Every structure is written in C-alpha cells, then in structure tokens.
Amino acid sequence: MAQITLEGNPINTNGELPDVGSAAPDFKLVAADMSDKSLADFAGKKKLLNIVVSLDTGICIDTSKAFDEKLAGRDDVVVLAISADLPFAQARTCEAAQTTVTTLSMMRSKNFAKDYGILITDGPIAGLCARAVVVLDEDNKVTYAQLVPEIASDPDMDAAIAALG
Numbered sequence: 001m002a003q004i005t006l007e008g009n010p011i012n013t014n015g016e017l018p019d020v021g022s023a024a025p026d027f028k029l030v031a032a033d034m035s036d037k038s039l040a041d042f043a044g045k046k047k048l049l050n051i052v053v054s055l056d057t058g059i060c061i062d063t064s065k066a067f068d069e070k071l072a073g074r075d076d077v078v079v080l081a082i083s084a085d086l087p088f089a090q091a092r093t094c095e096a097a098q099t100t101v102t103t104l105s106m107m108r109s110k111n112f113a114k115d116y117g118i119l120i121t122d123g124p125i126a127g128l129c130a131r132a133v134v135v136l137d138e139d140n141k142v143t144y145a146q147l148v149p150e151i152a153s154d155p156d157m158d159a160a161i162a163a164l165g
Helices: 058-070 087-097 111-115 157-163
Strands: 003-006 009-012 046-051 077-083 102-105 132-136 142-147
Touching: 046 058, 058 077, 058 087, 058 157, 077 087, 087 102, 132 157, 142 157
Parallel strands: 046 077, 077 102
Antiparallel strands: 003 009, 046 132, 132 142
C-alpha cells in the first residue's frame, strides 16, 4: 500500500508500482473503438503509461496532451493515457483538447489498477486510479515508475521522457 494525497488529504492505494527492471503486468483495457487492448497490441514499441484519475479534469488531460506533443514524431514510442473514464468520455475530452493521445479505459475491469498497485482504496475517489507514470521498453520491462504523491500535481515529465532513451 502507498499513501498519496488529494488536496493535502491522505488517501491510499492497494499496493506499489512495479519495480524498475521487472516485467510489466499485462493488461486488458478498452480502446476508443471498444476493442480490448493488451501489451501485445503495442509490441515492438516503448510505452509511456500516463495513468490518470480522469481525463475529464484539466490537469490530467493537459499532462496527456503534453506527453503526446513532446513525443510526437517518435515512431518507437506510444503514449497511452489510461483512466477509468468511459471511452466515449475519453474521446470527447481529447477532441476538445485537440490531442490524439491513445486512450485506454478500465471500464470492464479494475484489474489493471490492482495489478499496477494504483487502485485508490479509500477517500472520495476510491475505485479510481492514482496518478502515475510507468515507462516500458520494447520488451515490456519497466524502465521508470513514478507514483505522483499529490493527485493535483504533475508527474516528473522530464524524467519519464528521459527513461525512454
């Protein structure tokens, strides 16, 4: 269990992020077209998992858009914005923000959040994901992991991008 804060108030997650150097847990998440996606769907690419509470909040969509823009033109990298939002809401929010970041939803299962140790277990947003960034290499090994200590704060974007090489 890890402790983070929401506007200074302590809340807890169900576990810890995967360790750097470990194999990333596979996942089954829902894409914008309602299809299931797993790590295999992004084979051969480095992956930046931008895990957010909700893309329908300014700070979360701004971070997703910033990662997408900073990594534009990197054919070896895919930025995945992951939240519990419905795919329809994710698409609407991305359209309004004018970003084409790849979105994935936990709408069918909370296993992703549980397996990555970022399921919020108490407080007003229990059941959603804590904010985190996990970077995976082409072989799905974790090269960087950050649990954002305050939900209303940005992750260390420079460190995450540096981990992509």
